[in-house]
Amino acid sequence: MIRRAPRAFSPSRNPGKPRATRRAFVLSACAAACAAMSLGACASGIFPFIPDHYTFSRQQVQDAVQRKFPYHRSVQQLFDVTLTNPVVTLLPDRNRVAVRVDAHLESPLMQEPVSGAFTLSSELAYDAPSRSVILKSPTVDSVDMAGSAAVYAQQVNAVAAMAATQLLANYPIYTFKPDQLQFAGVNYEPGTITILTNGIRVQIVEK
Template sequence: MTPPATPARRRFLISALSACVTAGITAPLVACATSTFPFIPDHYTFSQKQVQEAVQRKFPYQRTVSQVFDVALANPVVGLLPDTNRVSVRLDARLASPFLQQPVNGVFTLSSQLEYDAPSRSVVLRAPNVDNVSVDGNAQAYTQQINAAAAVLATQLLTNYPVYTFKPEQLQFAGVNYEPGTITVLTNGIRVQIVEK
């Protein structure tokens, strides 16, 4: 005769079986009642397109920097930089200033690392850098000041900006809490490791 299951084990098995039914999994229930759950992913991968859509919501953006430059930013294009494990954002810029005879166009290219922010359950941009600033015409004489303005904007715009937010159910199963671990930038997306909390 099989000894009766302890109350704790019985609750665990009921939770596991309920989760199987809720998830609509058609595998035999015996497979669901094991101590490891093969259908819990060990990672999530979200696409460059998802990051693009998240960043796109921030633009167009306009700001006066140091009371000298009026800067308008638009048309962000997100790139993935697997070699440095960073994300890039290329922006069209339009600058106006009393120092310039007329507004000029340019391009700012920024890059940022990614980190997980637990309170918001989001993968966010951290420590953005200005990688390149290119401006037209006579604005080149003010490249140093424009670079400084771009650095201020990068910090204001992108620091802690969420590019992907996990739903609560993505980080919990059968009463066990999970959390993102290592974040890896790939050529076609961003892979986030999922580990038990």
């Protein structure tokens, strides 16, 4: 009988370890390349752990603003104003966020309390110390009050302006977690903020 010599060990015939080694090498190479590339390139490549943008919804903004209400304040001992039921609307054509609130005013100057609505709007900005997207420089878009409030339009508008400043100015509507802005020792930060019809898109760029 002729005995065949045993075949020499061939690494290619061990399907487990070499594949795992190759996979680990690919991931390591991708990680190194991604750390060196710009954020946008990482997001569009095969190692998409840091996106080139984040998008949060109108409902998330609504939930954040809702926490400020109801709001009650006495103004110059002449008006007691109560604001409730905020409704957030996105205005992509103006790149602003609008907030409509129900307003109820009482005053010894008026024969009876009056009700109506204020519509406020604001641009957005990024506040680095708090890592938050905030409402910036809010303004009064419209005041719609019924009854005898029309006689006191100047005072009512002042109340609306005060509400815009005290309620919304620099108010955070989204706060980033630290790990959303850091990867592989590289720091990132929000860039351009764009308001869409269905959400708010925040560009992420290398710091």
